[in-house]
Amino acid sequence: MESIIGKTGIGFRKDFEEDFLTGTVLKPHFIEVAPENWIDMGGYWKKIFDKVTERYPLTCHGLSLSLGSPDELDWDFLKKLKVFLKQYNVQLYSEHLSYAKCDNAHLYDLLPIPFREDAVKHIIERIKTVQDFLEQKIAIENVSYYTPVAAEMEEYTFISEIVNGADCRLLLDVNNVYVNSFNHKYDAHAFIKKLPLDKVAYMHMAGHLQVEEDLIIDTHAENIIDPVFDLFDYTIQLVKPVPVLLERDYNFPEFEQLQGELNRLQQICNNVWIPQHAAAN
Amino acid sequence: MLLQTETKKIQSKLSNYCRKGENTLTTEVNQKRVHHYRRLVYNIIDDILQSAYPVFYGFADTKLWDEMVNTFYSNHACSTPQIWKLPGEFYQYACENNFKEKYKLPYLEDLLLFEWMELDIHTMKDEEYPAYKTEGDWSTDVIAINPEYRILSVKYPVHTTHPSEIKTDNPSQYFILIYREPNTGRVQFIDISVLYALTIEKIEEQKSITEIVDETQLLFNFPDKAFAREQIINFCKDLQKKEFVLGFRK
Numbered sequence: 001m002e003s004i005i006g007k008t009g010i011g012f013r014k015d016f017e018e019d020f021l022t023g024t025v026l027k028p029h030f031i032e033v034a035p036e037n038w039i040d041m042g043g044y045w046k047k048i049f050d051k052v053t054e055r056y057p058l059t060c061h062g063l064s065l066s067l068g069s070p071d072e073l074d075w076d077f078l079k080k081l082k083v084f085l086k087q088y089n090v091q092l093y094s095e096h097l098s099y100a101k102c103d104n105a106h107l108y109d110l111l112p113i114p115f116r117e118d119a120v121k122h123i124i125e126r127i128k129t130v131q132d133f134l135e136q137k138i139a140i141e142n143v144s145y146y147t148p149v150a151a152e153m154e155e156y157t158f159i160s161e162i163v164n165g166a167d168c169r170l171l172l173d174v175n176n177v178y179v180n181s182f183n184h185k186y187d188a189h190a191f192i193k194k195l196p197l198d199k200v201a202y203m204h205m206a207g208h209l210q211v212e213e214d215l216i217i218d219t220h221a222e223n224i225i226d227p228v229f230d231l232f233d234y235t236i237q238l239v240k241p242v243p244v245l246l247e248r249d250y251n252f253p254e255f256e257q258l259q260g261e262l263n264r265l266q267q268i269c270n271n272v273w274i275p276q277h278a279a280a281n
Numbered sequence: 282m283l284l285q286t287e288t289k290k291i292q293s294k295l296s297n298y299c300r301k302g303e304n305t306l307t308t309e310v311n312q313k314r315v316h317h318y319r320r321l322v323y324n325i326i327d328d329i330l331q332s333a334y335p336v337f338y339g340f341a342d343t344k345l346w347d348e349m350v351n352t353f354y355s356n357h358a359c360s361t362p363q364i365w366k367l368p369g370e371f372y373q374y375a376c377e378n379n380f381k382e383k384y385k386l387p388y389l390e391d392l393l394l395f396e397w398m399e400l401d402i403h404t405m406k407d408e409e410y411p412a413y414k415t416e417g418d419w420s421t422d423v424i425a426i427n428p429e430y431r432i433l434s435v436k437y438p439v440h441t442t443h444p445s446e447i448k449t450d451n452p453s454q455y456f457i458l459i460y461r462e463p464n465t466g467r468v469q470f471i472d473i474s475v476l477y478a479l480t481i482e483k484i485e486e487q488k489s490i491t492e493i494v495d496e497t498q499l500l501f502n503f504p505d506k507a508f509a510r511e512q513i514i515n516f517c518k519d520l521q522k523k524e525f526v527l528g529f530r531k
Contacts, residue, residue, distance in 0.1 A: 036364070037363070039363065040363065040404075041406075042404065042405050042406040042407035043404060043405065043429070043461055044403065044466025045404065046407060047466065068292075070282075070284050070288075070292050077362045102292055102295075103297070103358065104360070105296065105300060105357075105359050106359040106361065106364075107322050108325045108326065108359070108367075109318070109321055109325055111292070111296060111299070114309075116285075118284050118285040118288050119284060121283040122282070146311070146314045146315075146317050147315050148310070148311070149292075149309055149310055150288070150291045150309040215317075217321075
């Protein structure tokens with residue numbers, strides 16, 4: 001399959017299976033799924049998934065590994081995950097820098113981890129364990145959050161120490177940086193420069209919704225706004241070419257609109273990365 | 282464990298608040314905003330249960346539905362990392378905590394089971410099909426059946442009657458064959474008699490129809506065994522048209 005480096009993709013949605021399989025409007029270079037939604041799946045959807053993954057390269061973005069959880073890692077799930085990643089030849093598997101399980105109960109959403117030194121050490125150990133078990137490096141995503149939780153360090157320090165300490169990759173979600181910079185009143189550009197940008201292996205872009213005067217929720221249900229495109233443009237000048245994913249989970253527009261967003265992202269990437277590549281050669 | 286007790290406690294307080302709504306966090310979080318986490322988490326659980334139980338959700342009034350979902354999510358530690366399997370935990374919880382009596386809905390367990398099974402059969406892992414041939418002797422050969430099925434036994438006709446019309450004063454016994462069509466993956470269900478439910482169970486044990494009639498003679502006291510065999514063969518032939526019976530085991 002073709003390389004997805006420097007290319008744009010989109011999350012595969014069951015609602016639009018036909019458009020992914022036979023449609024001519026939506027043309028992602030790759031697709032992304034949450035492995036939790038497909039592991040153990042049989043029947044109709046298994047057949048569709050197999051067809052879709054024959055057509056597109058696949059990346060996986062997990063939801064339930066809960067790297068920041070105080071609970072033990074879920075080994076049964078990890079074993080299934082390893083089989084799944086091998087079965088579908090997934091080269092790029094990412095997870096969130098958050099926790100989604102606590103006191104033995106799954107929450108199915110991404111809760112913010114306290115930015116603390118002990119949490120850093122705890123998560124580094126867990127990422128190393130996961131990487132050793134999966135026999136591949138994983139990428140972790142900077143998540144959006146609406147309140148800091150008992151923070152004792154800056155968010156960028158928290159992320160950087162974990163990525164460097166665990167020797168993992170960074171999934172840089174540019175919309176999340178924008179959302180957090182708005183919600184917590186910091187400079188998004190300065191924040192991005194402080195991240196371990198040499199570790200960026202994947203990028204996410206999405207829309208969001210401002211629900212209060214001083215609060216944005218990361219909904220994945222709106223179009224990407226221009227300031228986030230601008231921040232993306234700024235960011236990719238600082239990182240090497242990587243795959244870029246458009247996240248859209250709800251409130252779908254016409255496919256022409258979605259493809260328009262993919263085209264705009266691809267154009268921004270091409271404007272920066274193709275000349276860089278040419279100059280390097 | 283490198284995580285200190287204090288950090289663990291804070292994480293536990295936040296997750297506990299999301300699940301139960303009891304906010305014991307003070308200055309650790311922004312109190313004006315933390316409620317968004319409870320709202321977002323609850324909506325995720327509510328959405329997945331609504332889509333898994335469309336009949337009951339459509340029938341129940343909002344207050345009742347919300348109370349059930351809240352009770353479940355507050356008190357049950359959701360164990361699956363795969364949210365699409367969570368409706369099965371909701372069904373189990375409703376049975377273990379006697380929701381049918383608590384909410385005075387005698388058919389509730391049956392309805393939740395039926396709705397969950399439709400979903401579960403649709404998504405269940407692919408089973409290995411038995412080797413089979415299409416030609417054989419209906420009386421003496423062992424019939425090969427589609428392995429992707431369940432037989433449900435319920436007291437109320439939740440598969441044929443809307444909950445608003447179910448008569449709760451006269452429970453009976455119904456058997457439902459629910460299976461996945463091999464080619465389309467669509468889930469089908471058929472109301473079957475106790476004899477046919479037992480027949481499928483015996484076919485699973487690799488008994489021929491002649492053997493099944495012999496073994497069930499005591500139970501059903503067939504006045505005419507040849508007639509009973511004929512009836513069962515016709516039932517199996519009908520199931521072949523419906524893609525449940527595949528043919529004859531090799």
